[in-house]
Amino acid sequence: MATYTHLLLATDFMPEAEQLGARARELAHGFGARLSLVHVLEPSVLAPPYEMMPSLPDGTEQALEEAAQQALDRLGEQLEVPSVSRHLLYGSVRRAVADFVTDHQVDLVLVGSHGRHGVERLLGSTASAILQAAPCDVLALRLDGQGGD
Amino acid sequence: MATYTHLLLATDFMPEAEQLGARARELAHGFGARLSLVHVLEPSVLAPPYEMMPSLPDGTEQALEEAAQQALDRLGEQLEVPSVSRHLLYGSVRRAVADFVTDHQVDLVLVGSHGRHGVERLLGSTASAILQAAPCDVLALRLDGQGGD
Numbered sequence: 001m002a003t004y005t006h007l008l009l010a011t012d013f014m015p016e017a018e019q020l021g022a023r024a025r026e027l028a029h030g031f032g033a034r035l036s037l038v039h040v041l042e043p044s045v046l047a048p049p050y051e052m053m054p055s056l057p058d059g060t061e062q063a064l065e066e067a068a069q070q071a072l073d074r075l076g077e078q079l080e081v082p083s084v085s086r087h088l089l090y091g092s093v094r095r096a097v098a099d100f101v102t103d104h105q106v107d108l109v110l111v112g113s114h115g116r117h118g119v120e121r122l123l124g125s126t127a128s129a130i131l132q133a134a135p136c137d138v139l140a141l142r143l144d145g146q147g148g149d
Numbered sequence: 150m151a152t153y154t155h156l157l158l159a160t161d162f163m164p165e166a167e168q169l170g171a172r173a174r175e176l177a178h179g180f181g182a183r184l185s186l187v188h189v190l191e192p193s194v195l196a197p198p199y200e201m202m203p204s205l206p207d208g209t210e211q212a213l214e215e216a217a218q219q220a221l222d223r224l225g226e227q228l229e230v231p232s233v234s235r236h237l238l239y240g241s242v243r244r245a246v247a248d249f250v251t252d253h254q255v256d257l258v259l260v261g262s263h264g265r266h267g268v269e270r271l272l273g274s275t276a277s278a279i280l281q282a283a284p285c286d287v288l289a290l291r292l293d294g295q296g297g298d
Contacts, residue, residue, distance in 0.1 A: 003152075003179040030152040113287070131289065138262070140280070140287045 003031045004108040004137075010038050010097055010130055013071045016143055018078065020112045023141050025079045027110070035079070036104065038087045039072050040096045041065065094133035101136050113140040152180045153257040153286075159187050159246055159279055162220045165292055167227065169261045172290050174228045176259070184228070185253065187236045188221050189245045190214065243282035250285050262289040 009024040011017045021037075028035035041064065069088055076086040089096040101109065111130050131138055158173040160166045170186075177184035190213065218237055225235040238245040250258065260279050280287055 003176065027152065135291065137291050138289045140289070142284065142286050 004033050005031070006034045006036065006104065006106045007031070007108050007110060008036050008038065008097070008101065008104075008106040009110045010040065010093070011072070011075060013039065013068075013075070014112075016112055017075060019143055020110070020141060021075055021079045024110050025081075027139075033108075034085065035081055036085045036087065036100075036106065037072060037076055037079070037081050038089050038097065038100055039068050040089045040091065040093045041068060042092060043090070093130065097130050098133045098135055101134055107136050109134045109136060109138045111138060111140055112143055153182050154180070155183045155185065155253065155255045156180070156257050156259060157185050157187065157246070157250065157253075157255040158259045159189065159242070160221070160224060161188065162217075162224070163261075165261055166224060168292055169259070169290060170224055170228045173259050174230075176288075182257075183234065184230055185234045185236065185249075185255065186221060186225055186228070186230050187238050187246065187249055188217050189238045189240065189242045190217060191241060192239070242279065246279050247282045247284055250283055256285050258283045258285060258287045260287060260289055261292055 007024060007028050009021060011021070024035055065088065072086050072088060073083065076083060087100065089100060097109065100106065109130055131140070156173060156177050158170060160170070173184055176182075214237065221235050221237060222232065225232060236249065238249060246258065249255065258279055280289070
């Protein structure tokens with residue numbers, strides 16, 4: 001395999017998501033590859049593990065899901081990723097992404113890196129978990145206006 | 150920029166170097182990009198900072214340099230990287246690679262990841278330092294026979 005056929009961008013809708021999405025689209029185009037978008041809803045959001053934590057008000061879970069789906073669709077439309085390639089996943093980021101990679105023959109996962117310390121400061125815990133767990137190549141994209149050390 | 154024009158593989162001559170080199174060559178070919186090889190001789194090897202440390206025997210430094218240059222040339226020949234694109238650098242890995250990237254307009258640095266925990270277990274400190282410091286995109290290549298979690 002000289003280059004890649006199926007790229008995956010896992011997005012957490014951070015402010016940088018659009019810039020990252022634009023680079024992902026460019027790369028997919030350059031490789032002649034498919035691009036999938038996923039967003040992972042972690043169980044900690046939906047069901048806090050501590051009994052002492054107050055329960056989420058009724059409907060919160062559904063509202064979170066709907067908001068995530070809308071954000072995913074908005075990004076997908078911007079990037080011209082068809083709805084069949086936009087996925088809302090549930091579970092831990094590392095497990096959900098690793099499973100998705102295996103189930104959908106993804107061969108390159110894209111994450112963003114920024115700040116003066118490269119991947120030491122990634123786009124939140126999502127990117128970090130992915131770098132650790134993805135069973136395929138991972139490309140850390142340096143975002144604009146962020147030099148090295 | 151849709152894909153990449155100048156790839157850099159920083160090698161520490163680990164057993165995986167050949168496999169990593171083959172993937173680097175494939176990718177460079179796929180991108181129509183130039184491939185440079187560097188090996189960094191860190192000052193800790195050449196000049197231990199502790200006064201209590203015994204001095205290296207005369208000629209050790211030169212012998213290390215010659216051995217590194219030979220290993221670099223051997224890998225370069227295997228990968229058909231011309232000698233003008235093989236570089237022996239001096240200093241800390243992070244600084245040497247970051248400077249090289251800037252000075253030579255490298256746009257993608259390649260490192261290897263392996264083991265069950267992705268970049269948590271990289272090819273030694275070289276790859277780890279590079280991931281932290283490179284002022285450009287970094288591609289972590291998953292080596293063969295190494296699945297995810």
